[in-house]
Amino acid sequence: MTRALIVGSGIAGPAAALALAKAGIEAEIVERHPRPADEAGVFFTLGSNGLDALAVLDLQEAVLAHGFATPAIELRSGTGRPLGLSRIGTTGPDGTTSQTMRRTDLYAVFRDRAVTEGIPITYGRELVSAVDTDNGVTATFGDGSTAEGDILVGCDGVHSRTRMLIDPTSPPPVSAGLINYGGYTSGVDVETEPGTFRMIFGERAFFGYAMAPDRTVWWFVNEPTTVTSAASLPVRSEAELATHLSGLFRNDSGPAAELITAGSDLARPTLTYLLPHLPRWQRGRMIVIGDAAHAPSPSSGQGASLAIEDALVLAQCVRDLGPTRTAFDRFEAIRRPRVERIVKAAARINSNKSATGFTRLIRDAVLPIILRLSGTRETDMTYGHHIDWNQQIRA
Numbered sequence: 146m147t148r149a150l151i152v153g154s155g156i157a158g159p160a161a162a163l164a165l166a167k168a169g170i171e172a173e174i175v176e177r178h179p180r181p182a183d184e185a186g187v188f189f190t191l192g193s194n195g196l197d198a199l200a201v202l203d204l205q206e207a208v209l210a211h212g213f214a215t216p217a218i219e220l221r222s223g224t225g226r227p228l229g230l231s232r233i234g235t236t237g238p239d240g241t242t243s244q245t246m247r248r249t250d251l252y253a254v255f256r257d258r259a260v261t262e263g264i265p266i267t268y269g270r271e272l273v274s275a276v277d278t279d280n281g282v283t284a285t286f287g288d289g290s291t292a293e294g295d296i297l298v299g300c301d302g303v304h305s306r307t308r309m310l311i312d313p314t315s316p317p318p319v320s321a322g323l324i325n326y327g328g329y330t331s332g333v334d335v336e337t338e339p340g341t342f343r344m345i346f347g348e349r350a351f352f353g354y355a356m357a358p359d360r361t362v363w364w365f366v367n368e369p370t371t372v373t374s375a376a377s378l379p380v381r382s383e384a385e386l387a388t389h390l391s392g393l394f395r396n397d398s399g400p401a402a403e404l405i406t407a408g409s410d411l412a413r414p415t416l417t418y419l420l421p422h423l424p425r426w427q428r429g430r431m432i433v434i435g436d437a438a439h440a441p442s443p444s445s446g447q448g449a450s451l452a453i454e455d456a457l458v459l460a461q462c463v464r465d466l467g468p469t470r471t472a473f474d475r476f477e478a479i480r481r482p483r484v485e486r487i488v489k490a491a492a493r494i495n496s497n498k499s500a501t502g503f504t505r506l507i508r509d510a511v512l513p514i515i516l517r518l519s520g521t522r523e524t525d526m527t528y529g530h531h532i533d534w535n536q537q538i539r540a
């Protein structure tokens with residue numbers, strides 16, 4: 146039986162393990178964190194295409210139990226001027242559409258299913274090196290332990306070690322020039338419908354919020370920065386952070402400052418990294434998928450969905466073509482055009498978010514037109530994507 150060694154237990158990793166297991170391939174996951182992730186505050190939106198892919202793994206229902214529908218974004222300028230409505234999901238025949246959920250809830254769904262399926266996950270094992278052997282690949286971890294597989298699938302995120310082992314000259318991820326923050330607020334009334342994100346291009350930063358069915362408001366901030374490394378981000382207490390963030394929106398219309406001041410469970414600030422184009426996704430028995438291969442900006446709302454799609458397609462390729470170079474080549478040929486198109490589109494949104502001064506005025510004038518022109522086709526291609534699991538992949 147073919148054996149796959151999966152590095153990383155974020156989103157791509159468990160999705161790949163479950164998809165490979167469905168294809169009859171034995172999978173084992175190794176994760177560098179000493180225990181499952183439990184970051185406070187962090188939430189994200191899983192696109193309708195990601196949910197569609199999860200249906201193949203019979204996980205859609207379990208995931209829907211943790212999310213609330215958010216198929217649209219209403220954009221506003223910092224002065225409160227409506228800029229347009231952007232769809233961020235298609236709606237399936239049963240009404241299923243993009244969902245916002247806590248990241249830890251999605252991880253837990255994956256983890257529980259992996260345990261049920263008997264897929265081993267071991268924590269505290271950081272991939273350090275890996276070499277191809279005559280009949281497989283051997284990986285070595287920071288604790289000195291080793292593991293073997295017929296293939297090694299690097300699902301180790303935007304700062305991937307696997308990527309460097311495949312090609313030490315790989316371009317590094319680049320900072321998108323935005324710091325992300327997030328939190329939750331109860332007891333503040335906001336004028337938005339459940340199911341619609343409202344996002345504001347403020348004078349100093351970008352703010353987004355949505356109201357959950359229990360009327361808690363989930364919000365995030367993107368602050369432009371010239372800092373290029375996460376290690377250089379300013380360290381602030383929760384109170385200092387609230388003061389800093391609410392100050393960013395003091396001149397803007399909308400509830401940002403109030404929501405931040407009354408907020409709780411603030412997420413640790415993170416720097417956004419992008420990996421727009423990676424020349425090599427594979428070498429020998431090793432391949433990267435998910436953010437390790439292509440990290441779109443969070444603005445795309447697609448990173449997790451693309452990671453799940455990758456997992457399914459890789460499993461199909463290995464199922465039909467074996468643990469071979471041909472399978473990896475087919476995977477790359479199928480996935481590259483789609484993910485690189487989405488990465489490019491997300492980079493455009495990012496530059497809108499960090500616009501200042503005169504550029505901001507132009508952006509506010511032009512964005513509504515762009516939204517009207519580009520909306521439907523782009524949205525359908527991105528969010529309406531469907532993977533036919535039973536389709537046979539040919540060399």
Ligand SMILES: Cc1cc2nc3c(=O)[nH]c(=O)nc-3n(C[C@H](O)[C@H](O)[C@H](O)COP(=O)(O)OP(=O)(O)OC[C@H]3O[C@@H](n4cnc5c(N)ncnc54)[C@H](O)[C@@H]3O)c2cc1C
Nearest residue numbers: 153155156157177189190272301302435436443447448449
């Ligand atoms: C602020 C923010 C907001 C976002 N919002 C959205 C959104 O709304 N919608 C969306 O779809 N996407 C969003 N994304 C992107 C999304 O989170 C990623 O695209 C997604 O997590 C990629 O999954 P992954 O499994 O490839 O990588 P990750 O989720 O990063 O998982 C990688 C895993 O590999 C482990 N690892 C790393 N190195 C090693 C090693 N050497 N050995 C062993 N294990 C290792 C890590 O600890 C981690 O568990 C957002 C990202 C950020 C930062």
